[in-house]
Amino acid sequence: MTALGSADAAAFLYREALLLDRGDYDAWLELYTPDCLFWMPAWRDDGTQTEDPDRELSLIFYRGRRNLEDRVQRIRSPVSAASRVMPRVAHMIGNVLAEPVDGGTRVRIDSSFIVNVQDIRSHRTHAYFGRYEHELRLENGAWKISQKIIRLMNDVVPTMVDVYGI
């Protein structure tokens, strides 16, 4: 078992971003552990985010990859008006800081993101931005995402945003 260095950690995040940008959702889902946490908190007020997902509202809160599979199924469904004309997206990730946890069996990665979205249907562009908090775990010799927290700084969602736009 080898610890994941900063450069490798950054490369891992870039790869996840690339899969979303390319719309390769099957490969994207493969990056996650079956029991993964996928969490985007909401804002409680001007300055604080919700912290307890069991008592407070989140924008997205999933425990289990199965939920992300549902999202992908809906995105691919021909009967979702919001997904019929797929927006073009480009993720930019920076400020990557990796820190080993539990003697290197897990790694926590902080990063910043901007996702530019071209919504073809409505001829608009949006920029979603914030911070990611990833935690990776070794599963059968491969690093997988066991936790991804998306701290979205945008306060108002223009119409909608799906998992490929954050």
Added chain:
Amino acid sequence: MLKRFALRDLVDDRPQDGVFRINRAMFRDPELFALEMKYVFEGGWVFVGLASQAGNPHDYFTGSIGRVPIVVSRDGKGELRCFVNACPHKGVRLVQKLCGNASRHVCPYHAWTFDSAGVNRFIKWRSGGCYAAGFEQENHDLASVARFGEYRGFLFASLNPNVPSLEEFLGETRKLLDLVVDKSPDGIELVPGRVCFTYQANWKMQLENCADQYHFTSTHPSYIRILEQRAREQAAEVVRSTLGGTSFWQEEASGIVGGSCSFDHGHALNWGIMPVSNDQPDFERAEGLAREHGVAKRNWMFNMRNVTIFPNLQIAENASSQMRVIRPIAPDLTEMQTWCIAPKGESARARTLRIRQYEDFFNPTGMATPDDTVCYEEAQYGMAEQERPWLQGHARGFAASVAGGNNYVDLIDLKPARSVLSNASLADESLFASYYRAWAARMAEALT
């Protein structure tokens, strides 16, 4: 007075001929929009928030009535007040934060200071200011809104003093608010976490959609397929849906599945039969609620109920429980402020289930609302001026609509102005007439 449109050009309301139609100009015209702000939103009662959003002395939250910024503040004695959120000096917005607690509000520009009751406590360099008599005679306190009232924690305000009492305005819909509040002896609260989104379409698209049973199976099939799949697989990690075990929305359901009610002053209810089932977080209280309120009222608490209090409050109890506030920004831009509304004191397990069900369905980052808002935007394209101005979306159920209630709503002593009982494929649209009659009544001053 707007010359281009007369009321009859906008709302074609001829019940004797079996006609109720709306001109699509109402969804796009900038002059009509400005009149709506003045006469609909700034000319009558609108919802401004919940008393629990300012629960303690000096708590406050900000918002708007039409284009006018407001602050709702609980003063030091515990009384709720509602002011225009603008310093009388230069008009600067006094309170910038969404919510908070402050016994004094200091204007960021010239430091005029007001207490939580809106009273001016300080004018900087007043004694040296060489003010003349005219200034001294003016009222320097924050401007109170003309009317401000509460029904069971729901706060409403009007900038126009010439409106009916809040009791009369809400009328029978108070019983629908009771169904929400009475779920707990301690009343309701907002779950922390406010979700705000916009859509590029007219505010009345949202007004209608909440009461639009017709859209559910055609707008949300991607979500329905996921519900069906989840029901088959019973996986532990996905949230249990309230809708999975219900049939009110399904085309093959038999008998009466629900219906609609419309009320004076523009309020409307779309409802559907849902069982008292453990798919709903309120199930833990089902027996106690029946004991306290009777079985019929308890059963109504479990029914799907989408309530609109005209023009800007909607409470949707279906896939979870949501409070929505509609804020029109432009003819083709609307902001939605949304919260999960929940009975106080429910168990941790029930609260978590309610929240998960909410996120799944209601969020703009969820799996249902985006398909609605995208359809609103697609509708906005079709609101462009064209040869045939009249929309055909307010006609279903016309021939089934009756004056008064029916034996279902009798069970909770609800006396609507009109009602429709629906089988599976009726999906009434005639209740929308209630919105547009109230709209016309508020706009009558500006349109002939």
